[in-house]
Amino acid sequence: MVLLTQRQQEILHAIMTATNGIGSHDLEKLTNISRRTLYRELADLKFFLQNQGLSLENKHRHYQITGDPTSLTQLQAQLQSTTKPTITSSQRHNAIGAILLQRDEPLKIASIALELQISEGSVQRTLDEVEKQLANYELTLIRKKGYGIQVQGDESQKRLLLCGILLSEINEYTFMKYLDSNQTTSDNFFLSLLDKNLLLLCRHALKPILDSVALNSDQQMIQLIILFSLAISCGGRGHHLKAQPADNHVLAYQAKVAEIVKTLPAKYQANITFQDIIFLAQQIQATDYIPLQFSLDRDQSFTITVQVQSFIREVSERFGRDFQNSPSFLRRLTKHIFNISQKNIQQLPNANIETLTALETDYPKLFSAIQFAWQKHFGQIQLSQPEFQLLLLYFANEFQRLNQNSLSALVICENGISASAMLISQLEKEFGEFKKITPLRVSNLATTNLDEYDIILSTLKLPGFKHEYLLVSPLITRQERQMIRSALAELQPQKKAEITPIVQHTAFELLAKETNFFDRAKDLLALTSLSQLNNQDLDLKASIALISQQIPTLITTQVDEIGQALFKRSQLAPIALPNSRIALLHTSNPHIRHCYFSIFDLKEPLTMITMDQESTQVSRFLLMLGPTDMDENQSKLMSLISSNIILNQDNLRLFEQGNLHEIQDNLAQRFIEYSQKIIKDHQS
Structure with a gap:
């Protein structure tokens, strides 16, 4: 039987409980969705009802469900049941991504739909979103007719993304309660993807190290348990990490991981390679967060500062805006990159952080320039997607700062100096965007190059004036302030969206x-x-x-x-x-x-x-x-x-x-x- 999303259940329940059916406008208000989204859901529900021997009909602009009384009773019972787990439409892309990341062979759309108990149309519509999520981790979604769907890419990125998906969908309380219960399976779809016995084994094996590292949250403990269980299960299926250079920063953690591996049953020890030990050691070190002061000796200071300067220069050249002239920006960015390079701070987790993700959409060219420059100048340091987005936040804030104090204004006043001085004083006090404010008498308009100014303000009307201008008073009223703010906002570089x-x-x-x-x-x-x-x-x-x-x-x-x-x-x-x-x-x-x-x-x-x-x-x-x-x-x-x-x-x-x-x-x-x-x- 197809598993309905919560919204689809709400739509069906509304239709079935309405004596004479229900109109599309009322359904939109009830479910808080657009007309287009409603029609899409109704199309999926029509297919679902056909499989139940029922029909979705639109009679006199009201939707009704008709068919065999027994089938109607069974549907009503299904909607009233609270024992069956549900997935929301927002969980679909994570569920599909998790399934694809766990499977060794290509999957057909029909098999994914059957496993998730949703329609094939829902799977098709979600794949583009899944593909974008995979691309953030340099993973590729292979889609071939007659072949199926499969994820290809670096094994470590697959594990990190899968772990990030699971962490975002599994509540800490639910996770720990499940491990401590007698349940053999979980009602949570994402938790059911993991082998409970393996999770229990890893939690027990990790206990000595969990007691010795400074974790910030239960989420980090669960992350380590999941990553260890994935190392065992993926290794058992022949999916091993590629060789990477030795990392002297994690030698102590490697020794701890090696000790943990020795406590595992022999059949599991064979699944974990030396590369797994390095990878797991890096993850443990990342969670062992002890705030450190930013301090550099002279050689370190010179080396890291030169690297960061080169990084900023590369971003400036590729983006077309100079970020090189602010000592405070260089100092802040150097401090952050130094702490990353020395692993003094924990990188942001591989999960969707909405505030940062929105930046990537707003500044695609700047984000691309940062990623390119990082690979060129700090390619030996692997960053998570949110960590790249955090670097974007540094540059986007600096970009906004550069756009301030960079505009020039022309002030036209009827009686010259006194009124213009009053107006300029108000502008300097209220608006920090102006680098230059020039007063001008009306008599000098004809000999002035007006194209040199970003905005023109005037205290008198200028009939027939060919340039746009704002009419203001010398003391600037509140309404005029808002008008100027709106004009300045249009002068700032606009976001793509x-x-x-x-x-x-x-x-x-x-x-x-x-x-x-x-x-x-x-x-x-x-x-x-x-x-x-x-x-x-x-x-x-x-x-x-x-x-x-x-x-x-x-x-x-x-x-x-x-x-x-x-x-x-x-x-x-x-x-x-x-x-x-x-x-x-x-x-x-x-x-x-x-x-x-x-x-x-x-x-x-x-x-x-x-x-x-x-x-x-x-x-x-x-x-x-x-x-x-x-x-x-x-x-x-x-x-x-x-x-x-x-x-x-x-x-x-x-x-x-x-x-x-x-x-x-x-x-x-x-x-x-x-x-x-x-x-x-x-x-x-």
């Missing part, structure tokens, strides 16, 4: 689309709040649990589950933002009905590790929640919020220290700028 021309919409469709976007934005900002959190004597887990209890019921009623998901995400990788005292709590979940953003000020700061592995005192949490399957407008709202926070130092300070009104106003302005850009692109 914001400059794609929308040619597929008519003007009417675009109006409807943008109206929906503004409605969602308005609803999000209306629910945004700034609360004081009394977290005195509470640790991170308890603080997050307290925050989850304050989520409005309009957003979700499953606050405990959301709290657990938020804490799990915080353990997967650092959530504190570099150079700040804020942390970004975020998750998506099928029980979340609408996008949600709010701020929580902590009564007692928490010591946390930032994304760039620095220690900081977090005094404010930013909470972002979204449904598992967000539509285009919901995804864009969340993307605009996160990028607005992390890619602009001024905004970072605002979100760190600002009040509720200032933050709401900032986000509203950002949403308006985005929508104006979309409409402008359509008109052009």
